[in-house]
Amino acid sequence: MLKNVKRQLLSHKLMMISSMIVFFMTLLALLAPFFAPNDPNLVDITHKLQGPSSKFPLGTDHLGRDILSRLIYGTRTSLGTAFLVMGLTMMISIPLGIYAGFRGGWGDYLFMRICDILMAFPSFLLSLALIGILGPGLVNLILAMVLVQWVFYARVIRGMVLSVKEQNFVLAAKVCGTSRLVIVIKHILPAIISQVAVLVFMDIGGVVLAISGLSFLGLGIQPPGAEWGMMINDSKQFFRNAPSLMLYPGMMILIVVVAFNLFGEALRDALDLRRE
């Protein structure tokens, strides 16, 4: 199966490029201090709004900070937050989804009603409202996103479990009298995990977009932290004298999101999970 994945990934040029970008961005995020030529938060106002130079390859922002370094650290913030949000979401969604799907009964019924209600709101708006109540900040942003998102994923996972549940190997295990927990861990979890992974990668781009959007509104990460959405908001003031200030972070978002979206699709095709 792994071989199949590999061949599919390599088969398409675009897919290959996207996975390379994803790999590179992840590396950038993990090793930001190593890649960044300067301290991203070092203010030197006498160097403000400078063009590219050998010391500042992409120039400086309105406080004389190195743009390139801030972009690199921004990768860490954006991807780190996005993966954290997804990770936390999955920690809620996987157990709940499996429980609801596997056990059924009134627990499942209750779960589905909660889903109906929470999904009656456009998710971005609900996150916004939660941040409005909790107050702006990175922690609250993560909290708000997880609290809103988990429903959707839990429901999808429940669906996956429902279809796996009726398959022969699970039924066989049941007949053999295997305990439920063991069935879940040994049979159900491995059967759905690849689909879940695809789901995560398909949507991580959307999460990156949402995070940068919230930061753009001033509700996410607070200064001096570097985040692309916030950088765009900051550079609004200078976008006539220094349009590049706004251009770079936007391009970073676009590249990362496109890459992750392509990568997610490639992964899905490779695992041949296209439903319908």
Place this chain on the structure above:
Amino acid sequence: MVLKRSKLVTSLVGLLVLLTIFVTGCSNTTKDQENASAKDQTKVLTFSWAGDIGDLNPHTYFPNQWFSQAMVYEPLVYYGEGGELKPWLAESWDVSKDGKEYVFHLREDVTFSDGSPFNAAIVKKNFDTVLANAPQHEWMELINQIKSTEVVDESTFKLTLHKPYYPTLQELTYIRPLRFIGEAAFPDSQNTFKEGLKSPIGTGPWILSKYKKNEEAVFIRNEKYWGTKPEIDKVVVKVIPDGESRVLAFEKKEIDLIFGNGVISQDSFQFLKDSGIYETKLSEPTATRALLFNTNRETMKDLKLRAALQHAFNKQAVIDNIFYGTEKKADTLFAPNIPYTKINVKPYEYDAEKAKQLLDEAGWKRVKGKPFREKDGEILQLELLFISTDNIQKAIAEFIQGDFRKMGIDIKLISQEEETFWATAYEGGFDLLFTASWGVPFDPHAYLSAMTKTSENGSPDYKAQLGLPVKKEIDRKIKETLLSTDEAKRKMLYKDILTALHEQAVYLPISYQSNAAVYHKNISGVHFLPQEYEVPFTSIDINK
């Protein structure tokens, strides 16, 4: 099936047509054409402001804006060039020898915009409704000093005070709350502070004609105005919260005039000035931009730390790189050209080494491997509160954050929308706060007076100074000054007060701010009025 499908197509097309009609119909194309053709005859000036003008009530504060209140309502006495007190709605006045009785002779040719007469009775009525809410206006000492108001005859009004309060006439020039609304504007309960106005009826040169909350307000010329009538017919005030958007709109001629302090960033001002296509002007210093230290917070109680912060702040860098030299460096809370404020003190100069030394002495020591100084395991973190829409405050705040970081001070930025900002400021929820002296006609007496009032109705300064050992003495001296009739004694007291504040390092004066004006070349008559918040709409003309 076939039938259904064709139905789908027709309904879709129909829907599309409907939508198009709807969308185009509700846009204001027709109105715009109207505007364009009417523009030949009428002169319309489009101005922009960061927020909504509020309900245009002269007896209340935020969300009312000073400039719009000043357009519609007028004072008895006008604050003229160089602090000269000029007759306005009052033609003349007499002051009794003991300084407690003021008799005003009102102009007789003044009517409100609805045609109702302006007379002593309506003056008294306005005074009384303001006095009925005296606690809300506590910052203004005159309100506390008024003993009685009296209609002597149709055009004579008498004010009696408890004590001889020397800045009485000066305080009557204020834009709020002692300005006048017409009879028909009063609400049923007569309480304008609690219930608001029925409609904004004033005596001023402008009348509000159209108002769309958070979008725009249109003022038309008051044809019955008693004084010099404005040259232009209409002033449109568009709400544009963001400075950069304002500049873009200006460049595209969607607005004609940018006016005020902090309404656009210094970078944008410089950019517009350098372009050479527009007229730009800067006023004389209007007020002092400063940081207020909250001595009531545990960390900030320490004078050594406050002094360290004073020395750590690189004023010149801010002046050169954020203001591009458009604002002058400030060393004292009030500019020396303001009466009573010239004091001989040694300014806190920028000296990073001294600052570090003072921080060490205060017990905030560097810890190896950590970015910020610590004392007893606690990080030296200070909260700096600023208004999120104010570009200049934001720029300075970020500069401070970055620069202080090098010295091991962690500045936490708290950016809040203006409304919330003031609420937090009054509560004392900050270590450092952007503040500004109030400018004329308030400086120095009213600014100092407000320091003595409990925060909710005075200024955030009261609570912020509570940690000072000399707070009580300062308050006592301020109160004494305002009621002293002896000029020499007043001078001495002012000196004492200002010196004490300087020595306690409560304020970090940054610069003397000024108003900026940027306008298109076809506009003339833009000059700066004595009161910072007045916009010179009356003298502006548009040339074809």
Place this chain on the structure above:
Amino acid sequence: MGWFIVKRLTSLIPILFGISLITFILLHLTPGDPAVAYLRASHIPPADETVAALRVELGLDKPLYVQYVEWLGKVVQLDLGMSYVSKKSVWDEIMLHFFPTVQLTLASCILIVVVSLPIGIMSAIYKGKLIDQFSRIIAFVSVSMPAFWFGFLLIYFLSVKLDLFPVLGRGTFAHLVLPSLTLSFAYIGTYMRLLRASVLENLNEPFVMYARARGLRERLIVSRHLLKKSLLPLVTGLGMSLGNMLSGAVIVETVFAWPGMGQLFVTSILTRDYPMIQGCLLFMGVIFVVCNLLVDLAYSFLDPRIRWEGEK
């Protein structure tokens, strides 16, 4: 059909109930006392006795379920309370800001149809050709584009550099172009591909074969047969997106200073105007649900199979 509508409507009741419950609970998650928050926003010192008095006045001293029932009773009468900041009725403020958002959303819908319809069909007919590749790239970029950045790009190039459109605000027809373009961009890509897929599917249907066999001109086949059949997903999809576009409007309205619901919502969040946050969320939640319901009904009207299933 009637039975189906009744059934769908009844299923709405628990959902609306749930929405109201969530919005109610949300306000009570507020850190700190709502009474204190109210006083702060009104610039009144929160002394103990004032707080206590206000708690009684606002009914905060009663048990939570009583508060909920009373609140719900008011909501049903369209009384969403009073804004802490502007001191005006939340409902009135929402009504004031709702129309501009509707205008923006509908304009975006038109743009989506006008742009994605021709490109979607063309890229199906010329599958694999240049236009197909182009639409594929556009589709990918459009879903990955941060709307706020795209908005600024449009402002920078079309407004500032080329001076084609006004920069900000609402007013003339021209003001509508850039915001609706920004809002619709993300959907244009999606719908292009959706249409393409649907046309491709239909191209192999017997009725197209038959038309071809009859020797009908290709253009006629497309306009008379394919178009009709392929519109279904577009119509229903648009209805579904309508609610989501409300979310997109939040960012677009902020970028373009468009005085709609989105801006109202963001401002109320920044000023911590809790009743307004609550009111906006409730209102948009209901709008979203109603949109979805209408789509369901429309879909079942167009495709009877769903209806039958529903009736079973």
